Amino acid sequence: MFPRFSTNGTRSVIAIAIIFAGQSLFGSTNASAESQAKTKLATTATVSCTVRSMLGSQKAGAIDKRLSFLNKQLSRPPFSAYKSFKLLAAKDLKIAQGATQQLVLPSQKLLRLSFKEKLLSAKNKVRLRMHLSITPPKRKKFLPGTQFSIANGGTLLVGGDKHQNGTLVVGLTCKSQ
Amino acid sequence: MVTEKDLQRYFDGELSPAKARKVYRELQDDPAGQQQLAEYRQLRSSLGQATKAAAEEANFDHLWTRVKANIKEEDAVRSSSRFSEWLRRYGLVVASLAVALVVGLIVTMQSAGPVSNDCVIESIETGPNALSTIMTIEDPAIAGEETTVIWVTETAADEGEP
Numbered sequence A: 001m002f003p004r005f006s007t008n009g010t011r012s013v014i015a016i017a018i019i020f021a022g023q024s025l026f027g028s029t030n031a032s033a034e035s036q037a038k039t040k041l042a043t044t045a046t047v048s049c050t051v052r053s054m055l056g057s058q059k060a061g062a063i064d065k066r067l068s069f070l071n072k073q074l075s076r077p078p079f080s081a082y083k084s085f086k087l088l089a090a091k092d093l094k095i096a097q098g099a100t101q102q103l104v105l106p107s108q109k110l111l112r113l114s115f116k117e118k119l120l121s122a123k124n125k126v127r128l129r130m131h132l133s134i135t136p137p138k139r140k141k142f143l144p145g146t147q148f149s150i151a152n153g154g155t156l157l158v159g160g161d162k163h164q165n166g167t168l169v170v171g172l173t174c175k176s177q
Numbered sequence B: 001m002v003t004e005k006d007l008q009r010y011f012d013g014e015l016s017p018a019k020a021r022k023v024y025r026e027l028q029d030d031p032a033g034q035q036q037l038a039e040y041r042q043l044r045s046s047l048g049q050a051t052k053a054a055a056e057e058a059n060f061d062h063l064w065t066r067v068k069a070n071i072k073e074e075d076a077v078r079s080s081s082r083f084s085e086w087l088r089r090y091g092l093v094v095a096s097l098a099v100a101l102v103v104g105l106i107v108t109m110q111s112a113g114p115v116s117n118d119c120v121i122e123s124i125e126t127g128p129n130a131l132s133t134i135m136t137i138e139d140p141a142i143a144g145e146e147t148t149v150i151w152v153t154e155t156a157a158d159e160g161e162p
Helices: A009-035 A065-074 B004-012 B017-028 B031-059 B063-111
Strands: A046-057 A084-096 A098-103 A110-118 A126-135 A143-152 A155-163 A165-174 B117-124 B130-136 B145-156
Touching: A009 B017, A046 A065, A046 A110, A046 A126, A065 A155, A065 B063, A084 A110, A110 A165, A126 B063, A126 B117, A143 A155, A143 A165, A143 B130, A143 B145, B004 B017, B017 B031, B117 B130, B117 B145
Parallel strands: A155 B145
Antiparallel strands: A046 A084, A046 A165, A098 A110, A110 A126, A126 A143, A143 B117, A155 A165, B130 B145
16 A cells, blocks of 8 residues: 655656666666667767877886776787887877877877767667778878777777887777767 | 531540540440441541552652653654654655665666677778788686787888888
8 A cells, every 4th residue: 555645746756766767677678679780870979089009018017007907908919929018198089970080109100080980789789880090191001991890988909010119009999978 | 325426526536525525425325326436447447558558559769760761752652653654754755766776776887897898890901011910809707708909010111111
């Protein structure tokens, strides 16, 4: 038996709480059921990307503390060939859908990053379709272009660029806003 | 014959000594008066014993302590009834909000799990005299979780070129 309440406001609070709980419980399930296949989100989205330039070298040392979130990756091949990793630079780029941002890497190569679109995958998880190029200025060398889709907040590593007696590794971490 | 009034005053000791002696002499020849006087005495005796017993039973020790205890009990009962009233009015609201909060926390914790680095390379173009290799680094802590690495190797002819 429900107790009696004095005001309609009290009932409204209960209704809101129940709706919130219901959405929390069942909202994502319904959404994932409706979007089993990847679906493009027709929105004018923006992504925030962090470009980290790391130098892997044979100099004794350790993995830079600022790269601790990549400890597991940098301790395994092909990165386990290096004795230390140092963060040389980190820059944040905000890229609107369809736009391109660029920056100069410590190796003087030009990194260009484009945000193509935002995708919705199974289980209602957001993925980001991006395009990346790393080339010497005005030259079509090294990595002229690669298109990839990555989990929201995920990191892609690009390595191999020789720099300062070591190898430059670029980490791209992009997150939808 | 002793009158009822004189007998009562005699019994209560309210008569003058002369009058009391007179009533006493008259009672010697008045069995009914004697009987009445005996009843008065028995009644007084019974009343006296009852009063004494009641006084003996009454315990005035720590009277204030017990009064205070009773007051506290009454306060507790009042507080309990106030809480019951509050619970009756707002209990369902509070319970609903608590459930919503717990569910929200669970959903938030689920969505705030480890960040996936899952990446699909859809196309790749490498420059002349360069070789690209796509590798994955598995995370043993999370089944199926891996990080993608693009490794670009330039041939000696291109290395060091501006």
